[in-house]
Amino acid sequence: MEQLKPSPANSTPLTPLVFLERAATVYGDSPSIIYNNITYTWSDTHHRCLQLASSLSSIGISRGHVVSVVSPNVPALYELHFAVPFAAAVLNTINTRLDARTVSLLLQHCQSKLVFVDFHSRALVREAVSLFPPDLKPPPLVLISDDDDAAVSSQSHHPNISDDQFFSTYESLVAKGDPEFEWIRPRTEWDPIVLNYTSGTTMSPKGVVHCHRGIFIVAVNTLSDWSVPTQPVYLWTLPMFHSNGWCFPWAMAAFDASIIFDLIRRHGVTHMCGAPVVLNMLSNYRDPDKKPLKLAKPVHLVTAGAPPPAAVLLRTESLGFKVSHGYGLTETGGIVVSCAWKRNWNLLPAAEKAKLKARQGVKTTALTEVDVLDPKSGVSAKRDGSTLGEIVLRGGCIMLGYLKDPIGTRKCMTDDGWFYTGDVGVMHSDGYLEIKDRSKDVIISGGENLSSVEVESVLYSNPAVNEAAVVARPDEFWGETPCAFVSLKEGSKSKPTEKEMIEYCRGRLPHYMVPKTVVFMDELPKTSTGKIQKFVLREIAENMGSSSSPLSRSLTSRM
Amino acid sequence: MEQLKPSPANSTPLTPLVFLERAATVYGDSPSIIYNNITYTWSDTHHRCLQLASSLSSIGISRGHVVSVVSPNVPALYELHFAVPFAAAVLNTINTRLDARTVSLLLQHCQSKLVFVDFHSRALVREAVSLFPPDLKPPPLVLISDDDDAAVSSQSHHPNISDDQFFSTYESLVAKGDPEFEWIRPRTEWDPIVLNYTSGTTMSPKGVVHCHRGIFIVAVNTLSDWSVPTQPVYLWTLPMFHSNGWCFPWAMAAFDASIIFDLIRRHGVTHMCGAPVVLNMLSNYRDPDKKPLKLAKPVHLVTAGAPPPAAVLLRTESLGFKVSHGYGLTETGGIVVSCAWKRNWNLLPAAEKAKLKARQGVKTTALTEVDVLDPKSGVSAKRDGSTLGEIVLRGGCIMLGYLKDPIGTRKCMTDDGWFYTGDVGVMHSDGYLEIKDRSKDVIISGGENLSSVEVESVLYSNPAVNEAAVVARPDEFWGETPCAFVSLKEGSKSKPTEKEMIEYCRGRLPHYMVPKTVVFMDELPKTSTGKIQKFVLREIAENMGSSSSPLSRSLTSRM
Incomplete structure (x- = not known):
């Protein structure tokens, strides 16, 4: 039995890229993407991705190169998920809400070979590129027009790119490509396919690399x-x-x-x-x-x-x-x-x-x-x-x-x-x-580990509460105590006070888990993916000083 | 990017064995198997498989050993699909309808280390074992009682195995095992998990080996x-x-x-x-x-x-x-x-x-x-x-x-x-x-390749036809001609004649595809998996001689 080893017929790399071919075969006439006035079928999407991959290959993008995108959810972004790996390159999507300095650092960190830029992110990326050190050549940029432009430009081959920092537009790369392009298969299923920077809720983004498998x-x-x-x-x-x-x-x-x-x-x-x-x-x-x-x-x-x-x-x-x-x-x-x-x-x-x-x-x-x-x-x-x-x-x-x-x-x-x-x-x-x-985010109060999420669950069960987040606040006696940040529902009739919120929790939580402080805000600070930025709240809580200190009260009204 | 290689956290072997743990966690109380008077839950099944695997390990079954089963669809057979690979062994299921000589050859070919035998297949396996050459020690046998016996024996630990060729019973191996057994994971996902002999419709069984992946x-x-x-x-x-x-x-x-x-x-x-x-x-x-x-x-x-x-x-x-x-x-x-x-x-x-x-x-x-x-x-x-x-x-x-x-x-x-x-x-x-x-099965008539399946489809569309199979019959002029074997529906009012069947096809097929001969049978010969044995029919057709020969007519009545 030991002689039986993997062979070419059974060890083809696992990859999600083959799904698109199948969708085009089975659901070729069915809608793949509906976006404003654009409707593509799976057959359209399949061809457009192959065309784009063919253009990427012909301009020198090859195995292992990183291709970045700064764009919200537009059809081009979906297509790039297939087109970039079809050219054996690695797709790197970048958050459109980042500041130019961070975008610049990410592009440098991953040595991006090409950046697709949505119309609305032009200024951001232009600035990011301008922050490259003088001895480092920034990557060329490709413009993704908004959907109306695309509908027009795909017909006219839009020769007039107003902005000379962009060497091409998305639609012209698609139009120039070969829909019969033989896509480049990964050498092994462990070849990288995407690179995603994750910030979590901290400030040190990390480049997560995933493989086809x-x-x-x-x-x-x-x-x-x-x-x-x-x-x-x-x-x-x-x-x-x-x-x-x-x-x-x-x-x-x-x-x-x-x-x-x-x-x-x-x-x-x-x-x-x-x-x-x-x-x-x-x-x-x-x-x-x-x-x-x-x-x-x-x-x-x-x-x-x-x-x-x-x-x-x-x-x-x-x-x-x-x-x-x-x-x-x-x-x-x-x-x-x-x-x-x-x-x-x-x-x-x-x-x-x-x-x-x-x-x-x-x-x-x-x-x-x-x-x-x-x-x-x-x-x-x-x-x-x-x-x-x-x-x-x-x-x-x-x-x-x-x-x-x-x-x-x-x-x-x-x-x-x-x-x-x-x-x-x-x-x-x-x-x-x-x-x-x-x-x-775990709060350690009087030596007990307490889960901020559990306290938040109780706060959310209050009908007046819109959002809630609990972080540690330094305390001279307990080490840390739970500090709650709360926004109330718009138009809610009851406007509970800090004391009432604490009372509310006291009926529903063990004593050591009840927030000692409740801060009301109009809206809690969030990351661009919608996560509440606890590190911001933690900073606020730390600046409040010890829970026992009278200083804390004044902040409530400052929010 | 090249430095990023598979590591222990992401390269655990793909294996279907982990599904059972999950089923036991999520659907522990839900029925896994209902068979006559027995109902097991997923939790039962999980434990029983671990117990059996533990017993297999303790009697010396280890990595790469082949464990065979000769049994129809009883709960034990389902459990063996997990229990055998849980012990790192390879499951080999054997058709209960084979003759003893073939069973014997298969057990020798795969060097089976242990054979589970359903109650009703005892005579078959006993004979198969008796056909081992004198210098070859046959594998030990374990008896799978039928479900009523099992229900009783699992309580009494059934010490009385009447048949001394069986060194144990299935239920006693389960009962002796440890439900907390740590199952033995494959070293790589390319490790073998099952061995299935396939005969197709010919007489040369081949041992197909599949891996966990x-x-x-x-x-x-x-x-x-x-x-x-x-x-x-x-x-x-x-x-x-x-x-x-x-x-x-x-x-x-x-x-x-x-x-x-x-x-x-x-x-x-x-x-x-x-x-x-x-x-x-x-x-x-x-x-x-x-x-x-x-x-x-x-x-x-x-x-x-x-x-x-x-x-x-x-x-x-x-x-x-x-x-x-x-x-x-x-x-x-x-x-x-x-x-x-x-x-x-x-x-x-x-x-x-x-x-x-x-x-x-x-x-x-x-x-x-x-x-x-x-x-x-x-x-x-x-x-x-x-x-x-x-x-x-x-x-x-x-x-x-x-x-x-x-x-x-x-x-x-x-x-x-x-x-x-x-x-x-x-x-x-x-x-x-x-x-x-x-x-x-392709028929070559007058140099044209013709598909027997296509001719059969037309025969099946006739409301009187129960089963149909078409094979090549030698022909002096055409080389081969299609020869149809047909069984009619029980109680069907119309009993078409050979001539009528040929007429029926003529209206629905190109001329060269129309059967030249139609043979009526009460039932077509089948493999034990229900496939029509075309090699048997082909032999009959060959023995008929050339389609033009008058001999062919007489066979119709012989069937």
Whole structure:
């Protein structure tokens, strides 16, 4: 039996790129992308991606080169996900909300060979390029026009590029390419396919590199884990390629509930994704008659990116969304832990159901193992739903590593074969994982570790609360105490005071977990992916001084 | 970017074995197997498999050892699919309908270390073992009692094994094992997991070896390609591990339509599989009032194993089955080409739909490529739906090779990276594959290649026909002519004559494809997996002599 080894017929690299060919064969005439006035079919998309790949090859992009994109969710961004790896290059998407200095540093860090720039990000990228050191040649730029321009320019071959910093436009590269281009297959399935910078909520972005195999595994896993039927109608409210990367903002649509509800109605949307912040916004939306909107047909919605408060899940489902909850990181390429639903849970009261659904869940087929490790002993934490430990993962979905950061890579991918997520969680007795915090967000009060997420869940259950975040505030006696930052719902009748909020928590939490301070804000500071920036709040809390100090009171009114 | 290599966290071997852990976590209390009076939950199954694996390890079964099973679809057979590889051994299932000589040769060929034997196959295996050469020690045997015995014996630890050739019983091995056994993970994902002998319709069985990676890919692919929801109710009418291996017969259930309809009703079956022969039987079934049965709720049915005649598909769907059609071989581990359905096909007339569904379809995610090659030039055949060529495949689903048969392996897995299926097909202009024949079943008449499957499709469209098979008959003038073997439906009013059948074909086929001979039989000879044994029919046809000879007539009555 030992003589039987992998051979060319069975060891072709796993890659998600072959999916597009199949879609073009089976659903060639069906819509692939609907965007404003543009509708492409899968056959169009297949040809356009091959054309673009052919142009990229002909201008010298080759194996392993990094091609960057600074663009929101426009059709070009979708096409680049196939076109760039079709040319054997590595796709690097950059958040449009970053400042020019950071964009410049990222482009330098990954030695980008070419940058596609959306019309609206021209100034940003121009400035980023101007910040290159004089001895470093910046990459050439390609302009992505907005959709109306594209519709026109694809006919006229738009020879007039007004801006001479752009050596070409997206549509002209597509038009010049060969739709019969033989795409360049990866040499091995471990060849890189994407590079995603992740900032998390800190200020040190890391370049996460994924290979063809990893993305294949996550893609197939997502389809089977979510039981996606053939020909779903998917609404892109989520940045295109990652469930939790920092890629770029939750776009216009994601921050305007009325637009989302309108798109669902007009296009018969069946599937969409959204972070808890999107769920919160959908569930708090009121139509012009001040009533919550009800969906005519159920929409399947996957949420991830932060632990969703049970109260928010409950409200969202009551509108007709079928929410699936999962967990993943930029480093895992997508959602790889999911809250698989048990049929008998349907018999429970709604609040109980929401609590179960707020747990992150169990491993999917993309993972071999998931566990919670005691940080001191390194062995599995007790499966009691309360012993905190670090969440660790193992499986084909884990990134190759961080670009040019062997120390960072080795720190989270150690020789024991685990990927250390830096997230703190508990394992319940039934084998379901629940995240309690980012390790740096854990508050240590009087020697007790307490989960900020748990306190936030209680705050979210207050009907007047719109958003809540809890961080550590230094305390002379306790070391740290929980400090809550809260924004209230617009138009909410009750305006609870700090004292009332503390009272509210006291009835629902052990004493040591009750916030000692509550700060009201109009809106909490967020990253461009919609995550609350706890490091900003932490800084505020630290500047407040000790919880016992009288100084703290004055800040409440300063917000 | 080149420094980023696979590491322990992301290169854990892909294996389907982890699915059982997950099922036990999520669906621990839900039924895994219902068989007569036994109902196991996923938690039971998980524990029983670990216990059995622990016992196997403790009696010396270790990495790479072959463990054989001779058993129909009983719960033990399902459990062995996990328990044997949990002990790092290779599962080898053997068809219960084989003769003792063949079973003996297979056990010798794979050097089986242990054989599990179903109660009803005791005599067969005892004889097989007695045929071992005197200098070769036969493997020890373990008895699988039938379910009632098992229910009793699992309580009493059944110390009394009446038959001293069996050193233990299945249930005692389970009972002795440790449910906390740490299962032995594969060293690499290319480690073998199953060995399946495939006879096809010829007499030279080959040992197909699949690795963990291949079976993982096919399993995940099946779930996503078939859009299997969570918690389906699956009816095991198909031999357990292979869609088209020779494993063992379509069991009792598969040959009794009334039992299938009864099980569907009683257990709320949502999914099942069946070869076209099963579809034919279901659609021809009449209840005691002589009416065809209609399903109360749709049942998803995957069919494969032979090209299904469009007429049979049509009749099956009219009963309420939702038929998906696919193509795979023992060598691909499961169905890896499937007839993905286009929405606009729903608007076509039923007969047209059935014709489209009779095509094998397009590659699934388990395959990288599928093509039809011109046998002479070796390049892709014209995509015109009529140019015949050999079907070739490439992808992670392809077997490692044939056990101890490097020449056979090299013959079908050549250096050009294709797996040659030996099946003859056409590629339609829309990219859909259609099988026309096994290469050895193609009939060459007057220099024209003609597909026996196409002639059979026309015969099946005749309402009086139950089964039909067409083979080559030698002819002095034409070289070969099509010779049809037909069985008629029981109780069919019309009993067409040979002349009438030929007339029927003449109205529907080009002249050279019309059978020159039609032989009526009560039942066509079949392999134990339900495939019609064309080699038997070919032998009969050859013994008839030339189609022009008057001898042929006399045989018709001899059948």
